Amino acid sequence: MTDMNGSQNPATPGVPGDLSDAGTPSDLTPGDLGSPDGPSLRASLEAILLVADEPVPSVVLAQVLERPTEEVASLLRDTAAAYAAEERGFDLREIAGGWRFYTREECAPVVERFVSEGQEVRLTQAALETLAVVAYRQPVSRARVSAVRGVNCDGVMRTLTLRGLVEDTGTDPETGAILYRTTGYFLERLGLASLEELPDLAPFLPDSIEDVDDTSDLGHDRARP
Numbered sequence: 001m002t003d004m005n006g007s008q009n010p011a012t013p014g015v016p017g018d019l020s021d022a023g024t025p026s027d028l029t030p031g032d033l034g035s036p037d038g039p040s041l042r043a044s045l046e047a048i049l050l051v052a053d054e055p056v057p058s059v060v061l062a063q064v065l066e067r068p069t070e071e072v073a074s075l076l077r078d079t080a081a082a083y084a085a086e087e088r089g090f091d092l093r094e095i096a097g098g099w100r101f102y103t104r105e106e107c108a109p110v111v112e113r114f115v116s117e118g119q120e121v122r123l124t125q126a127a128l129e130t131l132a133v134v135a136y137r138q139p140v141s142r143a144r145v146s147a148v149r150g151v152n153c154d155g156v157m158r159t160l161t162l163r164g165l166v167e168d169t170g171t172d173p174e175t176g177a178i179l180y181r182t183t184g185y186f187l188e189r190l191g192l193a194s195l196e197e198l199p200d201l202a203p204f205l206p207d208s209i210e211d212v213d214d215t216s217d218l219g220h221d222r223a224r225p
Helices: 041-051 058-065 069-085 105-118 125-137 142-149 154-162 184-190 213-220
Strands: 090-095 098-103 166-171 178-182
Touching: 041 058, 041 069, 041 098, 058 069, 058 098, 069 090, 098 105, 125 142, 125 154, 125 178, 142 154, 142 178, 154 166
Parallel strands: none
Antiparallel strands: 090 098, 166 178
16 A cells, blocks of 8 residues: 555555454364354454554453463464465554554555545545544644544544545654644645634634533644644
């Protein structure tokens, strides 16, 4: 897959879609398949990694699923090998000490075409709200955006980044979280010369804001370039 500048980036996170038919490695034991009352261990790992925003260490996965670390690590390796053997459109890779899904390098051209053409598609209400939070609170972390909206915004943030409306601008010196800001393309699409031309949100805020402190902050904190 390519980044927003058009450069090749084979390790771009992707959304693998339906993983339920991925098949089960032949060397799995019954214990690897989980209990009849819940999802299999493999399905649990897939579900977690599907929403992971960064590589997740096997020890963390083992703690969450309350299974031995070596059992989880072994199943991750077997699952990654099964995906590769089936030549799926995504890979499960161990990167930077953790595991995460990535689109396959061979699929980069079609993914790039999809992302490029998708820029003309209307943004959803959730995407518009998330973009507004970034615009008025930038630079801001994904966690902060999610806190303001009251829902997890990781997927929406990825969409906005892929469409070139949002980009990362370094890390928070205190927490190490990646910070995001709007792009020049964002200004171009809105017909603005600079962020200073963003409208004041104060007239649109509710009369009583005791329980919406984060929202009220949007009205007082003007966006900074």
